[in-house]
Amino acid sequence: MNRTVLKITGESGMGLASVGSIIAKALKRAGFSIQLDREYPSLIKGGHSNVQIDFSIEALHCLSKEVDIVVALDRVGLLEYLKTLKEGGVLIHGYERHHLMKDLEKQVKKRKLKLVYLSARQIAYSFGGSVLMTNMVLLGALWKVLGLGFKALEEQVKEEYADKPNLLQIDLKCLKAGFESKEPGHQTHFRIPQPKQKPRKLLINGNEALALGAIHCGVRTYYAYPMSPSSSILTDLANWSHESGMIVKQGEDEITVANMALGSMFMGTRALAATSGGGYDLMTETISLAGMTETPFVIVIAQRPGPATGLPTWTAQSDLNLALYSSHGEFARVVIAVSDPTSCFDLIQHAMNLAEEFQIPVVVLTEKVIAESETMIDPPQLKKIPIKRGLVTLPTELKKLQSSDRFKITKDGVSMRWIPGSSPAFYFSNGDEHWEDGVLTEREDQVGIMYDKRIKKLKTITKTIPEPRIFGTKKNANISFIGWGSSKGVLQDIIPLAKSKGISINYLHFDYLWPLKTKTLRQFCTDNPNIHVLEGNHTGQLAQLMEKETDLKFPQRFNKFNGRPFFLEEVLEYIKKEI
Amino acid sequence: MSCCQPNPKALKLLVEHSEDYEQFESEEVLTWCTGCGNFGIQNALKRALTLEGIGIQDMLMCFDIGCSGNGSDKIQGYTFHGLHGRVLPIASGAVIANPKLKVIASAGDGATFSEGVNHLIHAVRNDYPMLFIIHNNMNYGLTTGQASATTPNGVPMNASPDGVTADPLNPCELILSLNPSFLARTFTGDVEHMTEMFQAGLQHKGFACIEVMQICTTYNHATPQEWYWERVQYIRDNKKYDRTDIWAAKKAAADMENNINLGILFEDQKKVNFLNRLENRKQINTTPVEEVGYYDISRLTKAFE
Numbered sequence: 001m002n003r004t005v006l007k008i009t010g011e012s013g014m015g016l017a018s019v020g021s022i023i024a025k026a027l028k029r030a031g032f033s034i035q036l037d038r039e040y041p042s043l044i045k046g047g048h049s050n051v052q053i054d055f056s057i058e059a060l061h062c063l064s065k066e067v068d069i070v071v072a073l074d075r076v077g078l079l080e081y082l083k084t085l086k087e088g089g090v091l092i093h094g095y096e097r098h099h100l101m102k103d104l105e106k107q108v109k110k111r112k113l114k115l116v117y118l119s120a121r122q123i124a125y126s127f128g129g130s131v132l133m134t135n136m137v138l139l140g141a142l143w144k145v146l147g148l149g150f151k152a153l154e155e156q157v158k159e160e161y162a163d164k165p166n167l168l169q170i171d172l173k174c175l176k177a178g179f180e181s182k183e184p185g186h187q188t189h190f191r192i193p194q195p196k197q198k199p200r201k202l203l204i205n206g207n208e209a210l211a212l213g214a215i216h217c218g219v220r221t222y223y224a225y226p227m228s229p230s231s232s233i234l235t236d237l238a239n240w241s242h243e244s245g246m247i248v249k250q251g252e253d254e255i256t257v258a259n260m261a262l263g264s265m266f267m268g269t270r271a272l273a274a275t276s277g278g279g280y281d282l283m284t285e286t287i288s289l290a291g292m293t294e295t296p297f298v299i300v301i302a303q304r305p306g307p308a309t310g311l312p313t314w315t316a317q318s319d320l321n322l323a324l325y326s327s328h329g330e331f332a333r334v335v336i337a338v339s340d341p342t343s344c345f346d347l348i349q350h351a352m353n354l355a356e357e358f359q360i361p362v363v364v365l366t367e368k369v370i371a372e373s374e375t376m377i378d379p380p381q382l383k384k385i386p387i388k389r390g391l392v393t394l395p396t397e398l399k400k401l402q403s404s405d406r407f408k409i410t411k412d413g414v415s416m417r418w419i420p421g422s423s424p425a426f427y428f429s430n431g432d433e434h435w436e437d438g439v440l441t442e443r444e445d446q447v448g449i450m451y452d453k454r455i456k457k458l459k460t461i462t463k464t465i466p467e468p469r470i471f472g473t474k475k476n477a478n479i480s481f482i483g484w485g486s487s488k489g490v491l492q493d494i495i496p497l498a499k500s501k502g503i504s505i506n507y508l509h510f511d512y513l514w515p516l517k518t519k520t521l522r523q524f525c526t527d528n529p530n531i532h533v534l535e536g537n538h539t540g541q542l543a544q545l546m547e548k549e550t551d552l553k554f555p556q557r558f559n560k561f562n563g564r565p566f567f568l569e570e571v572l573e574y575i576k577k578e579i
Numbered sequence: 580m581s582c583c584q585p586n587p588k589a590l591k592l593l594v595e596h597s598e599d600y601e602q603f604e605s606e607e608v609l610t611w612c613t614g615c616g617n618f619g620i621q622n623a624l625k626r627a628l629t630l631e632g633i634g635i636q637d638m639l640m641c642f643d644i645g646c647s648g649n650g651s652d653k654i655q656g657y658t659f660h661g662l663h664g665r666v667l668p669i670a671s672g673a674v675i676a677n678p679k680l681k682v683i684a685s686a687g688d689g690a691t692f693s694e695g696v697n698h699l700i701h702a703v704r705n706d707y708p709m710l711f712i713i714h715n716n717m718n719y720g721l722t723t724g725q726a727s728a729t730t731p732n733g734v735p736m737n738a739s740p741d742g743v744t745a746d747p748l749n750p751c752e753l754i755l756s757l758n759p760s761f762l763a764r765t766f767t768g769d770v771e772h773m774t775e776m777f778q779a780g781l782q783h784k785g786f787a788c789i790e791v792m793q794i795c796t797t798y799n800h801a802t803p804q805e806w807y808w809e810r811v812q813y814i815r816d817n818k819k820y821d822r823t824d825i826w827a828a829k830k831a832a833a834d835m836e837n838n839i840n841l842g843i844l845f846e847d848q849k850k851v852n853f854l855n856r857l858e859n860r861k862q863i864n865t866t867p868v869e870e871v872g873y874y875d876i877s878r879l880t881k882a883f884e
Contacts, residue, residue, distance in 0.1 A: 114597060202883035212876050220867035221675055240879055241859040247867060248676055252701040256668040259661065263672025265637070266659060267680075269867035271672065289662055381878060383873055420657040420673075421636045421680050428652040429659045431644075439607060477800045 002057045002193055005064045006142070009081045010073030012047035017133045018160055019073075020051035022139065025372065027055050028203050031147070031195030035060045036374040037565075042331070048076055057278075058496075061340065061375070061489035065567035068190070069145065071138050076106070087111045090189050092141050092549055094120030094134050116141055116185045123177045129170040132447075136171045140178025143229045147188035150179050200207030202341075202377050206370035206374065207232045207245040209341035210300065212380065214272050215240065216276045217349040217387055221247045221264045221271040223257040225537040228312045230274040230302035254279040255526050258286035258299065266295045266429060268419035270352055272456040274300035277319045278309070287361045293429040294407065294415070294454065296355035298348075300364045302371045303485075305563050314563030315368035317485050317536030323363040332358070332413070332457040334465070335514035337365040339488040340379045344370070347511060349385040354465070358457050359417055365513075365563040369486050369565040380573070392418040401425035409449055413456030458515050465512045467470035467520040471495055472506035474475035478579045479503075480528040484542055484553070487534045490566040494575070500561070503579065510542065516549045524554055532556040532578065534566065586771055592630055605652045611646060616716060616793035621650050623770045624712070625684070627670035627777035633681055639870060642668040643695075645685035645784040646795075647714040647722045650685075664694025671853075677868040678854055680780060682709040687710055689719045692728035692748060703757040706785040708852045710777065712848030713788070715750060716795035724798030734801045741750060745753055750790045751832035751844060752824040760785035762828065763843045766811055768794045772841060785852040792839070807839070814842035822846050 003284075035054040040047075054064055055347060066086045072093040074080035079122050082104065085091060085321060092112055098104060098117060108115055118141050120134035127133075136157070157175055161168045166396035198262075211233050214222070224234040238248045240397070251257040257273045269391040275283065280301045290297035296302050301323060305316040323335045338344045355362040365545050392398060406427035408415040420426075428438030433450060435441045441450075452495065466533050472495040491507040498505045508524045510516075525531055533543040533554050538561045545573055558574050560566060593600065603625045615654040617673045628638070642651035651660035661669045670684035691699055691713050696711060699817045702711070719725040729750065733742040756760050761783045765776040780787035792811075794804050795818075814820050814831060819829055828845035853874035854860070 202880060203595070210881070212879060215874050215879070218871040218874060220870045221672070223672070243879060245859060245863050245870070247857060247860065249675070251668070256698060256701070259665045259668035260672030260675070262661075263641075263669040263674075264676035264867065265661070265672075266669075267676035267868055268671045268871075269676040270871050280795050285662055286665070292660075293647060314873070352675045379884075380876075382876070387872065389871070419677075420639050421677070424636060426635050426655060426657045429657075430796050431660050431662065432654060434652070438658075485871070526680060 002058065003054055003060065003064065004069075004190065004192060005067045006053045006069045006071065006147070006284065007050050007067045007081055007084060008071045008073065009048070009077030009164050010135070011076070012049060014566060015132055016049060016051055016073070017442065019135050019139055020053065021140075022156045022160050023053055024153050024203060024262040025159075027053070028201065028376065028464070029198065031154055031155070031198040032056065033058060033060045033376050033494040034203060034374070035063050035065050037369065038372060039436055043313050044477055048080070050077065050081065051070060057193050059376070062568055063373070063565060065569045069142065070140050071252065072133055072496045073138065082107055085111070085113055088113070089157070090114045090145055092116040092138055092145060094118050094138055096121070104499065108126055114185060114189060114219065116145060116183070118178060118181050118183050118186065120178070120435045127170050127173040129174055129178070133171060133174045137178035138172035140175040141181060144179050144181075144186060146192055148192065150176075150353065160252065163373055177430045193507050199381060202343045202379055203373045203374050204377060205372050206338060206344045206366055207372065207420060208236055209303070209377070209380070210338065210344035210366065212242070213238045213345035213348040215244045215246065216345075217270070217352050217385065218381065219246065219270040219272045219352065221249070221269055222242045222249050222251050222262070223260045223271065223273045225251055225254045225257050225275065227276045227279045229304055229371040230300060232372065233300070247314060252514045255286065256513060258283035261292055261299070262286055262295055262297055265297055266293070266420070272298055272300070274302060276302050276501040277306050277322060278317070280326070280521065285328070288327035289431050290361040290433050291327065291454065292334065294359035294417075295429065296359055297361040298355045298364065299361070300366060303365060303367045305561065312564040314487070315536065315565050316369060316561065317366045318538070318541070318561065319365065320484070320537070320541040320545070323365055332360050332456050334360060334362045334461060335365065336510070336511060337364065337513055338370060339482045339485055339511070340377070341375060346379045346385060353385070354461065357388050358414060358461055359390070360457060360461075364557040365485060366543055366561065367486050377566070381404050388415060390414070392416050395424070398423040403427050407434065407438060407450070407452050409436065413453050414461040416461060421423070436451040461514040462517070464518065465515070465517065465518045467510050468510045470506060470508055470520070470524065473504050474506070477504045477506040477528050479532065480506050480508070480524070481534045482510075482524070482531065482542070482546070483534040484513055486536070486565055490568060490571050493535070493568060498575070503575070513542070513545070516545060518550050519544060522550065522552070530578065532558055534558045534571070536560050536566065585879055586775065589630060589774065590868065591628055596629050599634070600625055601630075602635055603628065603655050605653050605655050609653050610612055610649050610706070612797045614794065614796065615646065615797045616791070617650055618716065619767040619770045620712065620773065620791055620793065621654060622715060623773035624777055626653065626770070626774040627781060630774070630778055631632070631781045635772045638683060639673055641666050641673065641682065641684045643690040644812045645687040645719070647685050647687045647715070649721070661796060664796075665698065666690065667695060667698040667711065670709050671702060671705070671797045674707055674709050674845045675759060675854065675867065677866050679866055683710055683712065685712045685714060688713065688715040688717060688727045688729045688750070692750065699754070700757060702786055703754060703759045703788065704759050706850055708785055708854060710780040710783070710787045711789065712777070713750060714793050716793040716799055717788055718795055718798045720795050720798055737798070749798055749832065749835055751831065754788055755829050755832055755845060757847060758825070760789055760847045760852070761787040761843070764792065764832070764841050765789060765791045766841055767794050768807055769841070776788035776843070779829040785850055810837060810839045811841050812838050814840045814844065
């Protein structure tokens with residue numbers, strides 16, 4: 001596979017985000033496929049961060065660990081990210097006293113790195129620019145190194161800074177000087193294959209796609225308390241609220257948020273809330289209330305490594321057990337995991353449908369690497385997923401209702417639901433154990449039946465939700481993987497790569513984790529001899545779940561729990577060892 | 580009991596609308612102790628709803644946990660009986676979704692001033708349009724008489740055998756410090772006054788907060804019915820009282836020992852409630868409940884092309 005990997009590094013406030021955005025958009029518009037990720041390491045002083053962009057003429061679904069080009073906007077970035085460069089990689093920087101850095105010299109020699117140094121600060125000053133504009137000089141240099149056309153880059157810079165016309169002129173001069181510099185080593189180092197077409201795609205992150213999916217399927221109220229990496233859903237929905245008309249409310253805490261969402265859902269609109277693991281912990285009593293009162297409820301957990309504050313800006317798949325087992329008592333729930341922006345857009349709509357049709361809480365798991373990484377998707381298909389509400393709405397039917405229809409004991413566990421006020425048949429939504437009309441009961445001949453009715457819904461739901469999906473060959477793969485969430489992306493890239501080398505790999509992906517579908521899983525395990533579970537946690541939470549729900553064993557596990565996603569190279573390395 | 584003023588007009592209306600009143604009457608057996616203030620509160624609420632012409636399909640009643648919450652299935656109508664301390668977020672989420680229904684939230688002093696005191700603060704700030712009835716019986720009745728944040732200092736209670744050590748808070752003073760749009764105080768000994776206050780609260784366009792000083796015959800021996808009757812006075816008897824003056828209200832609310840003022844202590848009719856503050860919904864006349872359906876997102880997706 002042809003893939004080029006860039007890393008732009010610098011301190012916060014150096015315009016990293018805009019440089020990343022300019023590069024990504026210019027590449028996207030040229031027809032390349034892109035994966036863009038932002039890392040915010042909290043261990044480096046000065047709020048240091050980096051933007052990584054993988055691009056290719058082929059579709060990309062995951063990130064690489066090793067980098068072809070590092071563009072260092074400052075000294076710290078230069079030192080910190082030197083080690084991520086592949087042998088023979090290119091380092092573009094503007095640090096004047098680099099000749100004093102002994103380690104740099106050693107590394108360059110040892111690993112045959114190519115240094116591209118531009119006196120970026122002086123160039124920026126010479127046009128009347130500030131130190132911030134060194135980023136434009138280095139961006140111009142990057143384009144030269146990549147051997148890409150200058151015009152597309154220039155257009156993108158113009159678009160990015162259209163609201164600052166005075167500075168734009170200086171920016172453009174810096175950009176051009178960077179591109180045309182005659183410094184030693186400043187030349188085209190790459191031969192990038194050019195895309196043949198420019199398909200209509202969106203460059204979008206998971207949170208944005210999830211928010212759009214929520215708007216699309218009629219979520220009219222959104223409640224949240226800021227918590228990384230879920231916060232951008234709140235920001236986006238608030239910024240889009242004039243377009244959507246949605247009520248977006250930042251509550252005083254997560255308990256408030258969960259209860260407001262539940263109150264809105266109970267009243268008959270569609271409501272959504274999102275948080276991360278710690279915030280969800282505070283909401284769990286409310287999830288239990290949703291289970292007891294059979295009120296639809298949808299909550300998004302944007303996972304980051306715990307326990308406690310953990311690694312707030314890094315990624316994880318460690319809250320599956322939280323989603324599965326949180327909240328006191330026993331009740332039916334659904335757990336769904338998104339894996340990319342398209343699935344964010346689709347699955348949030350399915351989550352709403354399941355919550356409303358079955359009157360249950362639905363937990364949607366996302367991950368920092370899905371939530372904040374930008375990737376290319378086809379424009380989402382609109383009105384593809386029907387809106388299913390499971391509500392009694394016809395006036396003739398509403399008139400005929402009895403209060404006891406609301407929690408009527410039924411075969412499938414699902415009773416009728418209607419919007420408060422819409423029928424003379426009122427009901428009590430009761431957190432205490434209750435009988436069919438919601439009146440509290442502690443009677444021996446009633447409480448067990450009602451308890452069972454609520455849990456019976458699980459069987460009905462199991463019949464409704466789809467089986468896990470198989471990627472790659474169905475049978476007899478040299479090595480097979482099972483996973484959920486972002487595990488999918490890395491295998492989507494590896495399967496074709498391995499196939500071209502004659503290695504057959506397949507992957508079973510769970511979008512729906514609870515109730516767990518086992519038919520395809522059993523078949524997959526029968527048909528394939530070498531099964532491994534790939535998960536971003538320590539304990540193998542999916543592996544454990546599958547073992548609990550079947551008689552199968554999953555001793556072969558690849559677990560990663562250092563805050564980073566599964567990178568292409570390390571999974572390839574693992575495969576090499578295991579086949 | 581000379582201060583109790585029956586309102587003949589209201590009584591006449593109630594008789595005329597007895598059928599409306601009966602729609603709320605439940606056959607369920609009430610589980611409160613004999614003499615409990617909750618009987619009077621429920622009675623006054625039914626009266627107020629009747630007099631305001633609010634029927635079963637026009638409202639939602641939200642209940643917290645505790646003795647007050649045990650009335651949730653003992654009054655006919657749509658009700659939600661949620662978690663301890665969380666009645667305000669449930670009720671505010673509900674009213675945001677469908678402001679066409681009148682939302683009434685009820686909670687005790689334990690829920691309001693301990694478990695969920697943060698929600699009270701933010702509900703007042705946000706001015707969510709609803710009636711909030713605080714059942715203040717100065718103890719945790721349902722868990723057998725532990726101290727609450729309003730139990731007087733020094734009173735021996737369950738789990739405080741040597742007397743309560745913390746200082747009590749004054750609910751009305753706390754709420755007034757947050758610039759509410761409506762605050763009233765009433766007393767379970769006077770059903771007619773409660774009815775009048777609930778009616779005023781139901782008419783209010785924002786967050787109508789009503790502290791009901793409630794008798795607890797079983798556990799609150801410090802402030803029984805007679806204790807209140809010896810101390811309560813009606814603010815309407817003070818002809819000079821200006822209920823739009825927050826400083827006057829703060830003064831009127833302060834005394835909980837000798838002269839306890841009942842009535843609408845403060846009202847700010849100019850305050851704009853939460854829903855009317857939403858800039859993005861100024862041109863929208865429907866409610867979120869009526870709006871569920873597909874929304875076109877093509878203008879938003881353009882930014883990602």
